[in-house]
Amino acid sequence: MSMDRSVLFNIGLLLALLLVVLALPEYHQGNFARIMVLACFACAYNISFGYTGLLSLGHAMFFSAGLYGVGLTVQLLEFPSEIGFLFGIVCGLVLAVAVGLLALRTTGVSFMIVTLMFSQAFFLTVLLFGEFTRGDEGFVISQDKRTFLGIDLSSDDTRLIVSWVLISLCVLGCQVVVRSRLGKVLVAIRENEERTQMLGFNVFRAKLSALAISGAMAALAGGAYSLLFGYVGATFASVQYSIFPLLWVLLGGTGTLIGPLIGTALMFYLIDISSEFTTAYMLVAGIVLVLLTLYVPEGIVGTIRRRLAPWIQ
Amino acid sequence: MSKNKHVEALNTSRRTFLKTAGVTTAAAMTGASLGQYVQAQSAEPIRIGFQQHSSGIGAAYGRWYGRTTEAAVAAINNMGGINGRMVELVAEDDGTDPKRGAEVVEKFAKQRNCDVAFGTLFSHVVIGSAPRAGELKLPYFVVSEGHHVASGMLNRYTLQPGITDVKSQVQAMAPFVAGNLGKKVTMIYPDFAFGHDHRDYFSAAIEAQGGQVLEKIAIPPAETSFTRYFPKIPRDTEVVYHVMVGPAVLTFVKEMGEFFGGRGPQLFGFIDSLEAVDMQSPGLEFLEGSYFWEGNPRNAQSDQTEFDKAFRTAVGVDENGASISDSRDVSTYSHMFGCWETLFVIKQGMEACDYKGPQDRAKLVEAVEAMRNFDESAQFPQGSKLFNGKTHQVFGHQYISRVESGKLNRVHTTSIEDGLYEDEVDYTTQSL
């Protein structure tokens, strides 16, 4: 990867982010620890949706594959968390490939519904095995098991640093993907799938790769979430958590590297702040979504890119 | 212990370092400095963070938990507050979502300067929030009737002193069911953790009474029509034990009535199936003569205590358990007393340890752990209770009512001993 303006921009932005979050009051540090991990999930979604044009409503299953892959192995089977974490990512990867092999035979709204159905089946499976998963209630990963390479993940400081490292890895990882040959094929598919096919590219394999990377990254976010915050539950596998990354990405800017992070943070604070003066914060969120689609359709970063900085990736 | 202290010291120094580094760089970048939090003065009110289910699936409960909590806070303040300080309620909606729940707990502790967090009902929100409360060392008083506290899954800072747990409730029902209704039972319950608790604890308890569960019918979550499950009820069933939660409960009970047409086995249900539902709703006529567990009798009984009377007046509930201003707005009477009683436990605890501020949170936990008996009184209108400081769980009386002319008349009161079981955890061995 050549060190051009866009790469330097992202690295600079991530370093600035670190400085800002370190300077924030404690409460907002806690929030940003959550936001940065969830933004990894948004980055994952951005690879399949933003860069490849695959509108999935099933990403909750990849996130929860990581969540449960880590949670069940670490809490029930008492795996070391390092092994459990890797296992969680592999769960997401394998599930994404399996789902992709089937679902990628469809496109458009059919793809959306098929991924939604697989994700629903996953959610119900979590409930079916309630003996181990404790179903909707979920379970706690005990504090003594939440260490990683000797670091205590339940402490506020390490949590903040770890989540920053994760989002940095995801943003820069996405940049590597986007700049690779694969990334260029993906964007070509998004812009015109038929033409890409006619030019001799293996469209199916490219889309499958995108979904696999996306699924593994979503599982990384889910696994990290379970270890950092100590809770595993079926809510994270519900439809809502497939819609969230879509909203975060659209809000921040589809097909931009930093957009998912911005979108996640905005949505988080939109709810956090409005819930202080009204119980109707979902109403506020709804209105903001409608206004955004009407007036800022490319998302925050997308609009900045069009108006000010066309070199942003 | 000493090892823990050591780790803590290390953490503190790292925290200071990080903070200093951050502040310095930010100050250098912006030229601004950040204000410090002003330490709470003792004349300031005691702030109770109320994690309320105002939206999402728990909203019907959340509204009544809110009304009860506000009434209790008003009552406490009328009595002069706690340790001479007024109590201020800081309510925030958690959307009945475990992720948001944990965020709200964090907000209570770090931004809104709450002394304790309180009032959560739904189990998944409790379990999602409790780890964070434990890390923050924020006393977290839940009113959820889940077995998660006493099971040992949570931590030293999570307590349930105001409502009994499902294991205790279910276990206490078995002698009455086996002795009065029948020994061959079919269970119908929702196919998730809450329902599984009913299934497991009741099966064991009824077998101990010489009874038997013939069939266990699990209803998938979010189901909206139920008739197709009823044919699985075996013909020789003597008692149908039913429990259902969520917005479709009324459909469930109604369709069960239409299925049997008034000629079926005895019905024994948990009032959860009809919390916040008007007994006069169309289609419920067939419930006449059936039995319900009640945490607290919804209809004022003939031997109503002055405490129950005062509680109803304070919360704004009439003798049918409905809102005084709207007779069809039925309360969650079997659960919401838990908010009232929990707040008085917090008051007692804070007074016992002479609570001054957040630095005394550990002392508060210890003070509550040291409690044992709560006598039936204006503070504990539901009845006397026994608190187990090791498991952080309270035990109390349960009520069984029979539906007669559309009213729930109490026919049996269990003893506290009926609901006791062996300790599964000793939280007092965990560090504070």
Next chain:
Amino acid sequence: MELGPHILLALLESAVSTAVLALTAIGLALVFGIMRVVNVAHGEFFMLGAVLAWWITDQLTAFSPAVGFAVALVLSPLLVGAIAYASDRIVINRVDYDPERTIVATVGLLYIFQQISLMTFGPDARPVEPPFNTRLAIPWLEITEQGWAVYWPWGLSITSYKLAVIAISIVLLIGVWLVLSKTRYGLIMRATQQDKDIAQAFGIRIERVYGLVFAAGGALAAMGAVLIVPIQQAHYLMGGDPLLLSFIVVILGGLGSLSGTLVAAAIIGLSNGMIAVFFSPTLAKILATLLVALVLIWRPAGLFTRSSR
């Protein structure tokens, strides 16, 4: 219960849910087929229909339940239709019916409708009294030593209202079919669906058609909801299931194919009910869900279109 009566009971119950699903799904099929946009808020139109039905009957408690119900059956779909029309004018039209932007905008509408409903009607499940509701026991035949004999199996029954729901739905569906195939409005809609540009060239005001189609879609969902509230209850979170099931039905039925939509509604409605007879309920839901996914993969353009792609 014996298998025979059990299956009959499951069939009858499934027929009721199929009837309501068909109405709701036809509404979505119109919008999806003609406007080519995904309306995520469709389930909320269903919810609004139910909640408004409760509100209307609640205002009319002085009259008999039948009067309240009849008024609700007319008024609630009209009101929801008006809300849908306004949503199209204010939001969907202004994102130029762009597929992705419409999805996000309708997610926004979904939140807005849900929260407004919570704030105005409250969080309780609200019952509506059925206009009539007699329990009808159903006989069954069995072979005894004396030959065939009629008996009344335990629990095998349905209510008169549930039968009426099936009948009313069929009448309404025939009505929809007549409007679409025999009237000028239907012709305009079909023309718009087949080729928007040519239709425009013939002087059809596309935007007006879209607004009316969106209103009709909402009204049909509301009709299904009004029919179901005397059986289930109105609740502000009830829109999720109808949305999901309608989507499955519409895609399975094939884009823009009304008869396909109806057949798909029957398949989904019946299979949902029947699988629960043979498997443990949650496992049944998993199997049904996976089955639908696999069918969609096998025929991405629906079961009833000639070319699979």
